Amino acid sequence: MSRIGKKPVELPSGVSASVSGQTVEVTGPKGTQTFRATDDVTITVADNVISVTPRGTSKRALQQWGMSRTIVANMVFGVQQTFKKELEIQGVGYRAAVQGETLKLNLGYSHDVIFDIPKGITVTTPKPTEIIVEGHDLQQVGQVAANIRDWRRPEPYKGKGIRYKGEYIFAKEGKKK
Structure with a gap:
């Protein structure tokens, strides 16, 4: 039941x-x-x-x-409030900025990642290392946040990448001499 x-x-x-x-x-x-x-x-x-x-x-x-x-x-x-997902960016030189209907991400690649924001979703960047995804459809908000996170998932050695706010990344120990 x-x-x-x-x-x-x-x-x-x-x-x-x-x-x-x-x-x-x-x-x-x-x-x-x-x-x-x-x-x-x-x-x-x-x-x-x-x-x-x-x-x-x-x-x-x-x-x-x-x-x-x-x-x-x-x-x-x-239909009466909005759903919200918050993402954090960690890494030297990693940043995000909203330009019109697109999200521009600098994630250490040779080029900038341009992410088109879908209709019905609002993406804001209060700081260059924070992304807030808001909308009225929980499934769509979660999917957009997951798609943004997939561009650079947090790696387990230094923790660089895009993570959900408050997400714990289990850190691995590096090589020893």
């Missing part, structure tokens, strides 16, 4: 939801998001509460139950 799936998602004031078939549409002050659920779950809206129930007891139905409820809860949160 899914402990997450059992909990109903309450709609705060200013947020409305509608269900047509397997498609859920949530509208709020920051915009509209839609989600198409699989046929393994049933989604209903009643009295400002969205509830998700499984259609059967198969393993797949129970997996989809908790996942669908979590996606709907993230949509409700996303």
Whole structure:
């Protein structure tokens, strides 16, 4: 049984939801998001509460139950507030700057990395060594942050690279004479 799936998602004031078939549409002050659920779950809206129930007891139905409820809860949160991921850059000469709709990264390569910022995502650089990714879709915010991090992952010897804020990098010991 899914402990997450059992909990109903309450709609705060200013947020409305509608269900047509397997498609859920949530509208709020920051915009509209839609989600198409699989046929393994049933989604209903009643009295400002969205509830998700499984259609059967198969393993797949129970997996989809908790996942669908979590996606709907993230949509409700996303239409009223923003999700945020913070990245740190460590390394001599490594820096980032936002130029219009692109993020320019100097990461020790022979060329600058130009990263196009997708629509619906806001990237800011308060310092040259900090990147903040914000948006209303949790999945998209996480994916953009992961794509930026993939340009130069933190290496285990000196810790140089792009890391999530607060991420611990296990440092390896170098060569000994």
